[in-house]
Amino acid sequence: MRDIRLPRRRLPLITAVLATASVAIAGCGSSDSSDAVPGGGGDNEAAAGLDAVYEDAPVADDELILPESTMAEIKERGVLRVAAALDAPLLSQQDPSSPDDVEGFDIDLAKMLAIYILGEPNIEIVPPASETREALLQNGTVDVVFNTYTITEERDEQISFAGPYFTSGLAVAVAADNDDITSVEDLDGRNVIVGANTPAVTAVPEVAPGAEVTSFATDPQAVQALVQGRGDAYVQDYTLLLAAAAQNDDIKVAVQPFTEEPYGIGLPPQDPDFKDFVNTWLTEIEDDGSWAEIWEATLGTVVEGDAPTPPEIGSVPGS
Amino acid sequence: MSALIENLDPLLRALGTTVLILVVSAVGSLVLGVLVTVARVSPIPVLRGAAFAYVQVFVNIPLLALLLLFVFALPDAGLLMPLTTTVIVVLVVYEAAYVAEAVRSGINTVAAGQVEAARALGLRLSQTLRFVVVPQAVRAVVQPLGNVMIALLMNTALAATVGVVELTSAVNKVNLVAAQPIPIFTAAGLTYMALALAIGLAAGRIEKKVAIHR
Numbered sequence A: 001m002r003d004i005r006l007p008r009r010r011l012p013l014i015t016a017v018l019a020t021a022s023v024a025i026a027g028c029g030s031s032d033s034s035d036a037v038p039g040g041g042g043d044n045e046a047a048a049g050l051d052a053v054y055e056d057a058p059v060a061d062d063e064l065i066l067p068e069s070t071m072a073e074i075k076e077r078g079v080l081r082v083a084a085a086l087d088a089p090l091l092s093q094q095d096p097s098s099p100d101d102v103e104g105f106d107i108d109l110a111k112m113l114a115i116y117i118l119g120e121p122n123i124e125i126v127p128p129a130s131e132t133r134e135a136l137l138q139n140g141t142v143d144v145v146f147n148t149y150t151i152t153e154e155r156d157e158q159i160s161f162a163g164p165y166f167t168s169g170l171a172v173a174v175a176a177d178n179d180d181i182t183s184v185e186d187l188d189g190r191n192v193i194v195g196a197n198t199p200a201v202t203a204v205p206e207v208a209p210g211a212e213v214t215s216f217a218t219d220p221q222a223v224q225a226l227v228q229g230r231g232d233a234y235v236q237d238y239t240l241l242l243a244a245a246a247q248n249d250d251i252k253v254a255v256q257p258f259t260e261e262p263y264g265i266g267l268p269p270q271d272p273d274f275k276d277f278v279n280t281w282l283t284e285i286e287d288d289g290s291w292a293e294i295w296e297a298t299l300g301t302v303v304e305g306d307a308p309t310p311p312e313i314g315s316v317p318g319s
Numbered sequence B: 001m002s003a004l005i006e007n008l009d010p011l012l013r014a015l016g017t018t019v020l021i022l023v024v025s026a027v028g029s030l031v032l033g034v035l036v037t038v039a040r041v042s043p044i045p046v047l048r049g050a051a052f053a054y055v056q057v058f059v060n061i062p063l064l065a066l067l068l069l070f071v072f073a074l075p076d077a078g079l080l081m082p083l084t085t086t087v088i089v090v091l092v093v094y095e096a097a098y099v100a101e102a103v104r105s106g107i108n109t110v111a112a113g114q115v116e117a118a119r120a121l122g123l124r125l126s127q128t129l130r131f132v133v134v135p136q137a138v139r140a141v142v143q144p145l146g147n148v149m150i151a152l153l154m155n156t157a158l159a160a161t162v163g164v165v166e167l168t169s170a171v172n173k174v175n176l177v178a179a180q181p182i183p184i185f186t187a188a189g190l191t192y193m194a195l196a197l198a199i200g201l202a203a204g205r206i207e208k209k210v211a212i213h214r
Helices: A007-026 A045-055 A070-077 A105-118 A130-138 A153-158 A200-207 A219-227 A238-247 A272-287 A290-297 B002-006 B008-041 B045-060 B063-073 B083-107 B112-120 B125-140 B142-162 B167-178 B181-210
Strands: A080-083 A092-095 A098-103 A123-126 A144-150 A160-168 A170-175 A191-195 A212-216 A233-237 A251-255 A261-267
Touching: A045 A105, A045 A290, A070 A105, A070 A272, A080 A105, A080 A130, A092 A105, A098 A105, A105 A123, A105 A144, A105 A272, A105 A290, A130 A144, A130 A153, A130 A261, A130 B167, A130 B181, A153 A160, A160 A272, A170 A219, A170 A238, A191 A200, A191 A219, A200 A212, A200 A233, A200 B167, A212 A219, A219 A233, A219 A238, A219 A251, A219 B063, A233 A238, A238 A251, A261 A272, A272 A290, B002 B008, B002 B167, B002 B181, B008 B045, B008 B083, B008 B125, B008 B142, B008 B167, B008 B181, B045 B083, B063 B083, B063 B142, B083 B125, B083 B142, B112 B125, B125 B142, B142 B167, B142 B181, B167 B181
Parallel strands: A080 A123, A080 A144, A191 A212, A191 A233
Antiparallel strands: A092 A098, A144 A261, A160 A261, A170 A233, A170 A251
16 A cells, blocks of 8 residues: 555646547647648538639739738748637638638638738638637737637727628527527526627626526537526527527527627737738728638528628727 | 726626635545545455546546536436536546545555554554544645645636636636736736635645644
């Protein structure tokens, strides 16, 4: 009985298991960054369609890359560092069988921006936590944030926003057999699931002051919690809910969007040249139709109708 | 900083939840951990094996994986507990494995002669453990147990990932609106540090008070 074992010696093993488990169980990506190679993912129709978009993507003229600017720095480095999720279906989703392959509306736009600066879709993805996005931009870890980043004036004091490049809104999903909830007012007094660090955390108490709010870290967890009855409703971005409901017969979208969330591209603070540059790029891809093509290939697969008109750049406070 | 002061009320309530989880899990894991150690050193092979397996399983599975399993897999098996209760249960069974290892190292410091003397005096096994071995063993490992409790405090932050509104989750919510991660999370870190310091100091005092001077 004299063998003294120090449990903490097992830390490396625990770390290894944790890394595996967090990928396998939570479904959230590992923290290492990866270069996404869009050409490698031509195995489905949407990706094949986008290859053409990438080929014809606009590239900035040399005079737009001002000397000593952030754009010049990125071009010098040869890779655009992007803060983006790996677990957001249709927006920025890592392919589990081919981890270098990340697809979705946000990440495809990021690749377009990389082509605009570098001539090729060279991006390095840093998966941020929603709460670290400002810090990542402030300390220069990433160049841009494409992360369903709602433009707010508080955030604009910390960083800059280009765009908005997309407008969405919060909607309500319920269990498929639940017919009690048909409007946001019905959420009052009920147990409502939200995604941690999403606009729903503050929006739900505003529309339904009596609601009990429970937040889960990731979208798959929140959906699972709804299916298991931990809450009566799940409030999340409309497109995310549509994607979830398309994959899961146990839930349905019961209430159409009740807020307007203008998504912006997060940029480092006090960098007006870079902001102008990104807004110029955004105007260019909106005008030449590639914005709409990317929307059709990603979010358009679950939303009925044609691509919406992109929101006017600089149209919301904070942008 | 103003963001923190404006939200002081929900933040204090969340701190209360953190302390509640900490205290209940600490008591639970200390009791369960000592029981596991007793089983581990008992002369009954089945108990020894079960205790060994218990410690190996919970020391080698990451807490986050356990939390997600308990929160999302148990309901599928028909057991739906409130979230805070689930988190406390997970923390108790997880930290008990570390408590058991710490107490076992304490038992290793109790000289074999003590047990022989107790038996010579006619004490039964349960009496030997209760009056001779465990009191001396626990006294020897007060500081290591304090460290396990500090680790437990830090681990309560993982409850935020499964929807419990404790300190980490509450500062996340404040930051979502205020968008000032560095001051906000620094303040949260300092709060955790103060709690850890309190646990460490308390462990130091208890250790001095109960130390056996040989």
